Amino acid sequence: MNKLKFLVSLLVFFPMLNFAQLSSEEKQTRIDEIVNRIQLPEIPEVEVSVLDYGAKPNSAKDSKKAFDKAIKSLQKKGGGKLIVPKGEYQLEGPIHLISNMELHLAEGVLLNFGTNPKDYPMVLTSWEGTMLYNYSPLIYGNNLKNVAITGSGTINGNGKEFWQSWKSKEDPAKQKSREMNHNSTPLQDRQFGEGSYLRPQLLQLVNSESILIEDIRIENAPFWCIHLLKCKSATLRGLSYDSHNSNNDGIDLEYTSDVLIEDVTFDNGDDNVAIKAGRDDEGRANAATPSENIVMRNCLLKGLHAFVIGSEMSAGVRNVFVQNCKAHGYLKRGIYFKTNPDRGGYIKDIYIDNLKFDKTEDLFYITSFYHGEGEGHNSKISDIYINNITCEEATGTAVVIQGFEESKVENLHLQNIKVSKANNGTSITNTKNVVVDNLIIGEEAGVPTAVGKDVEKNN
Structure with a gap:
């Protein structure tokens, strides 16, 4: 548990970096525009x-x-x-x-x-x-x-x-x-x-x-x-x-x-909802038709994975809003974005708010190495906003982010995330502009304890 708390504290002290974030009102306006259309x-x-x-x-x-x-x-x-x-x-x-x-x-x-x-x-x-x-x-x-x-x-x-x-x-x-x-x-x-x-x-x-x-x-x-x-x-x-x-x-x-x-x-x-956009060479050739402008809300989740983007996403996925959903039972992964170097394309402008999970293996998993295959076509993952997520237990790792060294996962905002119990807290590699605000894995730390009298005597 000490190792877990150390990893989380490193993230919390990252400086707040400036990149595009929608206010609640702006987000709702975007959602209304999609639904009304x-x-x-x-x-x-x-x-x-x-x-x-x-x-x-x-x-x-x-x-x-x-x-x-x-x-x-x-x-x-x-x-x-x-x-x-x-x-x-x-x-x-x-x-x-x-x-x-x-x-x-x-x-x-x-x-x-x-x-x-x-x-x-x-x-x-x-x-x-x-x-x-x-x-x-x-x-x-x-x-x-x-x-x-x-x-x-x-x-x-x-x-x-x-x-x-x-x-x-x-x-x-x-x-x-x-x-x-x-x-x-x-x-x-x-x-x-x-x-x-x-x-x-x-x-x-x-x-x-x-x-x-x-x-x-x-x-x-x-x-x-x-x-x-x-x-x-x-x-x-x-x-x-x-x-x-x-x-x-x-x-x-x-x-x-x-x-x-x-x-x-x-x-x-398998996946409850999976957003895809073609595979590899064919998908990249169809970049003019990404999957976009998608709203998912008020759903009850149960399956292998709850919300997924990929792995076939070579034409790109953007402008997706997921809100107010609740899982029941065990999920292998709650939120799962999966690409590999065969895909290319992009995942961007994804907004996820107010999700509740029971037990997962991994709560949130972004990987650029799905199935460990491919070369030459790194995907670009950026501008991901995850807010107000709770999970009772992650038996694996609460938060996993795996970017490419030469194409990092960029502009990721994790806010108000509470995982009551986890085997491992975070595993984050090859990222840029990761902002964490109110990420708690395990028990929330309270007021610092005072030095005990037995310690004072020894000094």
């Missing part, structure tokens, strides 16, 4: 029910054709609301959404997706930051405007029952996709699918805008749960999760801007 979808006042097109709830009958027919009917009408009444529906294949459409899952709905890969046609997607063609996500849309998924129903991806077995087989295709990224292989030649074992996302929208995903429950995803790729103007709120397979990120935002995430109850097997 986000457009909710406009859905025509037309309603159809999947029951009218042959869907058979609470039976083994495949209802995919009924869903397809209902969506085609809506498309002819210019869009509208597809109502899925209470019941369990078997779907042997994906739901492909259209513009101007709301998919409404009534209370008591369970969409139970099949696990035959041949039922999921190849579509444009990305896999861990590289654009390619792969099996369709279970719910998918590309180049859409005005799209909503609402209601309190549940989507079950049956990931554990089948897709989880692909995890151990994916590495050859994963490495092949990364070679294609580095070699700028034409997109049309990046064909995966059968024999590749790259699991599909549960819900993915691509090149889409004016999005609402509200109140649904997600269970047992094959891979990432919700993935917005190259999207703009999205609201995700009131969601809940029970999904604990490998790589079951709750929400992944990639090359995506103007997003509100609020009132979400996470319970998933």
Whole structure:
């Protein structure tokens, strides 16, 4: 504990350095600007029910054709609301959404997706930051405007029952996709699918805008749960999760801007929210479309990591606000920014306020050496503001910051952070302009004790 207190005291006595910091009022103004700019979808006042097109709830009958027919009917009408009444529906294949459409899952709905890969046609997607063609996500849309998924129903991806077995087989295709990224292989030649074992996302929208995903429950995803790729103007709120397979990120935002995430109850097997922006050469080539202008607030956190940026962030991540969230249960890491020398790009202008954690391994972790791989493309991490964070226990290290010697983590402000118990206090290397104000790890020191009479006698 003496070593721990010494490390913290070194930080506290750093001089207060001047770099851009927003006041509470300025911060709220920025948040309001983002939220007010986000457009909710406009859905025509037309309603159809999947029951009218042959869907058979609470039976083994495949209802995919009924869903397809209902969506085609809506498309002819210019869009509208597809109502899925209470019941369990078997779907042997994906739901492909259209513009101007709301998919409404009534209370008591369970969409139970099949696990035959041949039922999921190849579509444009990305896999861990590289654009390619792969099996369709279970719910998918590309180049859409005005799209909503609402209601309190549940989507079950049956990931554990089948897709989880692909995890151990994916590495050859994963490495092949990364070679294609580095070699700028034409997109049309990046064909995966059968024999590749790259699991599909549960819900993915691509090149889409004016999005609402509200109140649904997600269970047992094959891979990432919700993935917005190259999207703009999205609201995700009131969601809940029970999904604990490998790589079951709750929400992944990639090359995506103007997003509100609020009132979400996470319970998933990997990152709760991960902000990404493409991988390596391909990501850097898309630097004009960073992930930016993102607000996350009032969420209940549970999973592997709570809030993450990276590791695929080569086009850059900026202007992100996280507020008023609370974790329950154990998290490996609370706040986690991860890059490596393959990535390049930047992480900047990140504001995190009022988060409460129970037990973590590491509360706050910035690393420029994720997986210890890469060379030649150091990322720039700067202008990070962390305020009002509490944690009951960090079984590893409370605060870890790892910059490059030639590209330091710069302009980092840690204020009002209390970790009641930690195995190790801080591990901070290769930084510039780190300001710490009211960082307490362990017990807060009180008034200095007076010299004891036994000491006076010895003197």
